[in-house]
Amino acid sequence: MKKSFAVDKCAGSFTMAVLGVASLTALGVLPATVQAAEKAANKPAGKYVTGDFHNHTTCSDGTLSLRKLIDKSAGTFGLDWFVQSEHGGNGSRNCTLAEDPFEPAAPALNLPASSTIPSGGQPASAGKGPNQTWTSTIGNGAIKGDVSGTDTARNMWRWQMIQQYVYPVIEKESRDRNKPVFLGSEQNSPGHEHVSAAITEGQLPAAGAGNANALAMWEYCFDRNDTDKSRGADNQWDCAVPGSDKNGLLDAAARKIIVASGSGSGVAGHIKSVEGVKWMAAKFPKTSYYIPAHLERAGAFNPNGNNGYNIEHLRDFNNAAPTVSFGFESMPGHQAEAQRGSYSPNAVGGGTYGGTGIYAAKIGGVWDALLGEGRNWFFFGSSDFHNRGSFGPDQRETTADFFPGEYARDFVMSRTGSNKLGTQAIVDGLRSGNSWVATGQLIDQLSFVVCAANPGLVRKASQGAVEAAAVAAAAKSTDVSINGCASMGEKLVVRPGTDLIVSIVVRDPQGKSNSPYSFANPSLKQIGVTQPLNEPVLDHIDVIGGNVTGYVDPSNTAAYAGLIGSPAASNPSAVLAKTFNASTWTAGTDGTRKMTYRIPAAKVSQYLRLRGSNLPAAVPFETDASGNPLLDFGADGKIPCTDAACPSHMTVANGGKTSSFDVAAWSDIWFYSNPIFVEVVGSTKVAGIK
Amino acid sequence: MEPSVPNTAPTRTSWWREPLLHFAIAGAVLFGVDHVRNAGDEQTRVIRVSKDVDQEARVMFRNTLGRVPNDAEMQTLRARWVDNEVLYREGLAMRVDQGDATIRERVIFKALNVMQANLTLPPISEAGLRTWFEKHHAKYDEPDRFDFLEAVLVGKPGQADIDAFVAALNAGSAPQDGAAASTKSDLRVFSGRPRSNLVASYGAPFTASLEALPVGQWRALRSTDGVHVVRLEKKTMGERASFESVRTTILDDWKDATMQDLRTAAVRELGKKYTVSMAESAP
Numbered sequence: 018m019k020k021s022f023a024v025d026k027c028a029g030s031f032t033m034a035v036l037g038v039a040s041l042t043a044l045g046v047l048p049a050t051v052q053a054a055e056k057a058a059n060k061p062a063g064k065y066v067t068g069d070f071h072n073h074t075t076c077s078d079g080t081l082s083l084r085k086l087i088d089k090s091a092g093t094f095g096l097d098w099f100v101q102s103e104h105g106g107n108g109s110r111n112c113t114l115a116e117d118p119f120e121p122a123a124p125a126l127n128l129p130a131s132s133t134i135p136s137g138g139q140p141a142s143a144g145k146g147p148n149q150t151w152t153s154t155i156g157n158g159a160i161k162g163d164v165s166g167t168d169t170a171r172n173m174w175r176w177q178m179i180q181q182y183v184y185p186v187i188e189k190e191s192r193d194r195n196k197p198v199f200l201g202s203e204q205n206s207p208g209h210e211h212v213s214a215a216i217t218e219g220q221l222p223a224a225g226a227g228n229a230n231a232l233a234m235w236e237y238c239f240d241r242n243d244t245d246k247s248r249g250a251d252n253q254w255d256c257a258v259p260g261s262d263k264n265g266l267l268d269a270a271a272r273k274i275i276v277a278s279g280s281g282s283g284v285a286g287h288i289k290s291v292e293g294v295k296w297m298a299a300k301f302p303k304t305s306y307y308i309p310a311h312l313e314r315a316g317a318f319n320p321n322g323n324n325g326y327n328i329e330h331l332r333d334f335n336n337a338a339p340t341v342s343f344g345f346e347s348m349p350g351h352q353a354e355a356q357r358g359s360y361s362p363n364a365v366g367g368g369t370y371g372g373t374g375i376y377a378a379k380i381g382g383v384w385d386a387l388l389g390e391g392r393n394w395f396f397f398g399s400s401d402f403h404n405r406g407s408f409g410p411d412q413r414e415t416t417a418d419f420f421p422g423e424y425a426r427d428f429v430m431s432r433t434g435s436n437k438l439g440t441q442a443i444v445d446g447l448r449s450g451n452s453w454v455a456t457g458q459l460i461d462q463l464s465f466v467v468c469a470a471n472p473g474l475v476r477k478a479s480q481g482a483v484e485a486a487a488v489a490a491a492a493k494s495t496d497v498s499i500n501g502c503a504s505m506g507e508k509l510v511v512r513p514g515t516d517l518i519v520s521i522v523v524r525d526p527q528g529k530s531n532s533p534y535s536f537a538n539p540s541l542k543q544i545g546v547t548q549p550l551n552e553p554v555l556d557h558i559d560v561i562g563g564n565v566t567g568y569v570d571p572s573n574t575a576a577y578a579g580l581i582g583s584p585a586a587s588n589p590s591a592v593l594a595k596t597f598n599a600s601t602w603t604a605g606t607d608g609t610r611k612m613t614y615r616i617p618a619a620k621v622s623q624y625l626r627l628r629g630s631n632l633p634a635a636v637p638f639e640t641d642a643s644g645n646p647l648l649d650f651g652a653d654g655k656i657p658c659t660d661a662a663c664p665s666h667m668t669v670a671n672g673g674k675t676s677s678f679d680v681a682a683w684s685d686i687w688f689y690s691n692p693i694f695v696e697v698v699g700s701t702k703v704a705g706i707k
Numbered sequence: 708m709e710p711s712v713p714n715t716a717p718t719r720t721s722w723w724r725e726p727l728l729h730f731a732i733a734g735a736v737l738f739g740v741d742h743v744r745n746a747g748d749e750q751t752r753v754i755r756v757s758k759d760v761d762q763e764a765r766v767m768f769r770n771t772l773g774r775v776p777n778d779a780e781m782q783t784l785r786a787r788w789v790d791n792e793v794l795y796r797e798g799l800a801m802r803v804d805q806g807d808a809t810i811r812e813r814v815i816f817k818a819l820n821v822m823q824a825n826l827t828l829p830p831i832s833e834a835g836l837r838t839w840f841e842k843h844h845a846k847y848d849e850p851d852r853f854d855f856l857e858a859v860l861v862g863k864p865g866q867a868d869i870d871a872f873v874a875a876l877n878a879g880s881a882p883q884d885g886a887a888a889s890t891k892s893d894l895r896v897f898s899g900r901p902r903s904n905l906v907a908s909y910g911a912p913f914t915a916s917l918e919a920l921p922v923g924q925w926r927a928l929r930s931t932d933g934v935h936v937v938r939l940e941k942k943t944m945g946e947r948a949s950f951e952s953v954r955t956t957i958l959d960d961w962k963d964a965t966m967q968d969l970r971t972a973a974v975r976e977l978g979k980k981y982t983v984s985m986a987e988s989a990p
Contacts, residue, residue: 545852545899557895596859596893634857634895635908642908642932644895672963 057498063432065452065463065494068443069421070100070201071213071310071350071399075147076112076178077104077203080404082147083183084115086421087190087198089410094422094531098429098443100215101187102201106242107165107172111154112147113186161250174245175202176252180233184220187229191221199440200229203310204293205241207276208286209326210315213346213399216297216305217440231301238273239293241286241323246271258296263288283320287330291337298338304440306447307334307342308397311349311358313365313374317580325365328383328586329571329578335392336571339705343393343448347377347384348689350401352424352456353415353679355668357649359401365581371630371639371646371687372456373398375581378646380561382581385591388624388692391565391703395506395691397447398425398454406678407666413533416666416678423531424682425456428463430496430504450506450691450706451496457553457631457686458531462524462609464491465627467509467693468502470516476615483520484613491522491609508694508706517616517695519625521597523688525555525608532683536660539676540684543637543656550683555610557598558629559644563591565622565694567701593643594625598633622700627690639685652681760788819970822977826969828962840950840957847948847956850901853917854941857895858925860934869927873936876925899943909935918942 073079074086081089083101090099103112150170151160157171166172173182184200191198201215218231230252237249238256248254248271256273257264266288268275274289276282297305309331315324334342349369351359358369366375376383377396387394400423406416419425430451431442446452453463464487470479483502490497496504497520503509511517529535532551541548548554569576569585579585595614602612634644638652654670658680668677676684696703764784768776776784804810831839840847858876860869905914910931920926920939927936950957 544904545901592862593859594861596895598895600894600896633897635897635900635904637904637907642930642935672960672967 057500057502060498061432061434063430063446063451063495065428065496066097066431066438066443066446067422067426067428068096068098068100069400069402069425069427070215070308070397070447071102071203071346072402072421073103073203074101074112075108075110076183077106077108077175078403079103079112081112081410082115083112083186084190085147085410086402087187087194089423090421091190091194091196091198094420096196096422096426098197098431098438099421100199100201100443101183102203102213102215103175103178103183104203104211104242105175105205105236105240107174107245108178109150109152109166109170109172110147111149111151111182113182114147114149114154116146162245162247165245174237174243175240176233176237176243176245176249179229179236180252184227184229188221188227195437197221197438197440197443200232202232202236202240204236204239204307206286206309206323207239207241207274207289207293208283208323209290209309209318209330210312210324211310212290213308213310213397214297214306215444216301217444218301218304221440223439231304235293235297235305238296239289241276241289244275246275248272256296258292259299261292261295263292280321283318283322283324286323287318287333290330291333294334294338294342297341302338302340304444305341306444307338308344308346308447309334310346310399311360311374311401312345312347313376314349314358314360316363317365327578327580328386331383331387331394332392332569332571332577335387335394335705339393340448343450344395344397345376345384346397346399347374348372348396348398348425348454348456349374350399350425351403351418352682353406353419354417355653355677357681360649362650366648368648368650370648371632371685372649372682373646373687373689377689379581380593380645381563381588381591383586385561385563385588386586388626388694389563389566389588389590390568391622391624391694391696391701391705392568393448393450393506393705395447395450395452396454396689397427397452398456398689399427400425414664414666414679419679419682425454428453428455428494430506451504453505453627453688453690455686455688457683458526459553459555459629459631459686459688460523461526462491462494462522463627463688463690464488464495464497464520464522465690465693466490466497466502466504466520467625467695468497468499468518468520469509469511470518470615472516480518480520480613480615483518484522484611487520487522487613488609488611491524503693503695505691505693506706508696508703510696510698511619512698513620513700514618515697517619518613519560519595519616520611520613521558521560521627522609522611523555523558523629525610527608528552530683532679534662534664534680534683536662538631538684539656539658539660539663539680540632540636540639540652542659544633544635548631550680553631553683553686555629556631556633557596557644558602558610558612558627559593560595560597560625560627561591562594562623562625563588565624565696565701565703566590568704596644619695619697620700622694622696622703624692624694624703626692628687630685630687632685646685646687649681649685652676656681656684754789754792756785756789760785764788819974822973823966823970826966826973828965828969831961831965836954836957836961837950839961840953843957843960844948846960847953849946849948850903851918851945852899852901852943853897853905853939854899854943855897855917856938856940857897858936858938859893859895860936861893869934869936873925873927876936876938902945 069090072086074081074083087099090096151173152169152171160171160173161177162174179200187198187200199217199220201213204212204214206212216231216235219228221227234254237243237254257267266274274292276285276289294307297307309326312326317325318327318330349358352372357372360368362368370378400419400421402418402420404417408414429443429446430449431438431446433442466487468483486497486499529551530553534550536550538548538550571577576585597612602610604610632639634640635642638655639647641647654668654675656676658667658674658676663674666678667674667680694703694706765775902914913928913930916928917937917939922939925936925938927934
């Protein structure tokens with residue numbers, strides 16, 4: 018049926034909309050001989066669960082106690098899972114102590130108990146708080162390892178914090194909340210900046226007390242800022258990587274690689290970082306992850322220092338440990354800072370683009386280059402919560418960070434069947450690539466599937482059935498699990514000439530978002546659209562596609578290594594393949610948007626991924642004519658915030674308030690999916706996806 | 708003489724153990740009262756808790772909790788302010804403000820406010836206001852607006868394919884059908900886009916070409932970021948603003964602009980006592 022300019026309602030009118038999986042196969046909707054990467058019957062039932070894995074407390078450079086941060090994240094903002102990370106190295110403050118409630122205590126003020134009041138914690142009269150030092154609260158005698166800091170403010174090494182003090186609090190919070198709350202670490206990566214990492218081995222056992230000893234050891238061994246040489250005191254760790262030819266670099270006393278600063282430190286540091294990833298893969302291949310964070314922020318790689326990452330470093334990590342290093346956090350936290358994402362003009366790309374770094378934001382850039390190899394390299398976001406800037410932790414405004422779950426959320430497929438959600442399901446979900454990220458509550462359901470069309474069936478029936486399955490999956494926050502179809506992070510193997518059916522179903526949630534502002538979105542006001550900041554509307558979804566041409570050999574330096582824009586860091590085949598909006602999707606009254614189309618006669622291996630925004634194309638200072646996000650710095654001081662309710666903390670330019678800080682972030686929201694791969698028999702193998 | 712910290716306040720020992728940086732109600736606003744410090748107080752280690760502190764604390768408390776604080780609560784609020792003042796002075800002594808971009812911005816902002824307090828807006832006559840309006844009327848005029856469709860080009864079709872696609876569209880095909888597989892496309896709908904938006908996003912030549920299009924005809928137009936296949940649906944001519952209808956806004960804007968000019972002049976005047984040297988640009 019030819020589509021007209023009007024909204025295509027063909028798919029929505031199908032009476033086949035409520036078919037089960039067995040019915041689809043019985044009706045011959047899907048070709049029986051198409052091979053999917055994994056049989057549907059082998060996949061336990063799963064659900065997309067929301068979480069955050071990068072955030073900070075006073076144990077490093079944050080401002081809250083462990084309990085208050087967890088309460089905000091898993092409590093107030095309702096995340097399903099939460100990984101509390103912290104910078105490696107050391108710190109002088111005791112984040113295990115809760116804040117005092119406001120004095121007089123809340124009951125005396127006749128206030129109801131609030132989810133923002135920390136659970137447990139110390140009574141006000143005891144006068145404890147998480148800014149107190151380890152020295153003043155446990156005494157210097159309890160601090161292990163090499164001495165760091167002063168007698169009045171001794172630093173505790175992060176490995177001891179993890180092992181002895183923080184993990185017990187985390188485990189109790191997890192049990193009390195009946196949610197997986199566990200520990201990670203933001204590694205100061207040797208040769209680079211930061212990495213969000215975790216080893217879940219030992220954490221949150223089904224019964225009894227667990228431990229985070231594996232994570233503690235990894236922190237000692239591989240964090241750039243952990244200069245302790247005590248081998249973890251009574252732990253007596255040895256950081257050798259099984260079978261590595263780099264073990265000769267280990268310091269004899271500290272039994273870890275120690276990289277000297279100065280000339281060559283970046284190169285030497287990268288070697289140590291790769292060793293760390295290899296160590297994780299050797300010892301904890303299924304219970305760890307290593308995800309470079311805000312990787313554009315510190316600029317390009319510096320061979321003589323610790324700055325950012327070029328594409329070759331990401332390839333190195335993934336080559337060394339594909340089950341551990343499988344993606345990046347190119348959507349940074351700090352989304353409400355004046356320099357969005359905390360990216361300065363010195364960042365690769367000069368800043369963020371709609372809140373995302375250029376490595377993922379640019380079509381045909383680094384991310385597409387990696388996907389174009391058929392690599393399992395996936396996209397994640399985080400809060401990187403440290404503080405609220407000019408505002409307190411219980412205020413809704415912020416000039417720095419959003420809380421975990423407040424603005425950005427990772428939706429990760431976790432297959433637990435009928436079992437309780439635990440750490441393994443989360444890590445497996447992250448590794449699988451079956452995940453997506455949304456900011457500002459732009460969407461809260463996504464079903465994205467590619468199926469092989471059955472040539473024996475009329476187009477309409479095929480497409481309608483796939484869409485119906487996608488609709489059903491989205492409604493249950495799960496994915497389509499049908500032989501002959503692939504979801505995010507999976508690959509569909511087809512014969513040449515097979516038509517592909519692509520179906521996307523999202524839900525733009527009704528009601529209000531977490532934005533505290535209800536005045537009109539200043540970015541959209543520029544084009545005459547009035548949309549309350551706390552009631553964002555999904556404007557469009559783009560499908561980005563590219564070809565898979567195979568892994569690049571590391572010996573082919575020109576194709577393997579290079580700065581942004583170089584052939585090594587580009588995929589010229591990646592294009593905007595399709596765009597859907599209110600004219601071309603079918604809208605439901607509950608906020609669902611469904612859209613399905615056919616790619617005829619697939620000839621080459623390829624991938625598809627999605628992005629979407631509340632901002633249409635050609636919004637001044639926000640998007641270009643093709644809908645690509647523009648450099649966020651370009652909007653500084655440019656978008657007027659003239660509504661009477663525009664808050665007083667906005668930047669003023671030319672005598673008037675301009676959209677900035679959290680208002681700018683709430684105005685400009687996106688979602689990114691992870692890719693679905695299609696491997697055409699006889700074309701390039703998508704080697705990174707099993 | 709301003710009262711020092713009352714004797715009924717919590718003891719100093721217990722203050723040090725309190726979470727000084729997590730004052731849920733005050734947040735960061737209480738620092739607004741730090742200007743009451745008398746000159747030389749830092750050196751004498753005197754902290755003065757003035758009536759301004761009490762007043763601001765009462766206002767904030769009321770705004771947050773909906774009632775005025777009782778005596779015990781006021782004691783706590785004053786104690787918090789004193790604690791913050793101590794930290795502030797100690798922090799300055801430790802020079803923790805150095806190299807902190809947020810603090811730098813805040814100091815600049817406050818210095819600007821202090822300077823602005825000394826500036827006086829000159830009077831303006833009705834005739835003067837009209838003259839200012841005439842000079843800036845474009846800001847108030849209702850702009851020309853355009854409604855158009857875009858048949859989004861998918862992939863990277865060549866010119867011949869684009870031309871064939873446009874011909875097919877004008878012959879009645881839908882964008883999704885395309886003239887060839889390489890020119891299948893999708894639809895974007897643009898409503899009421901002002902001229903300035905189009906010039907910024909597509910360039911002036913594109914905008915001029917779009918404006919000249921016959922309504923309902925598809926054309927491929929070149930823009931600053933490539934070719935876009937578009938169809939003009941409607942043009943709405945703008946209207947020049949009338950002084951009377953926007954007079955209130957004009958007066959506010961004149962005030963803002965004039966204050967901006969005065970501020971700039973004042974900063975430049977202050978700047979005359981500095982010698983500015985510019986680093987040479989790299990070749």
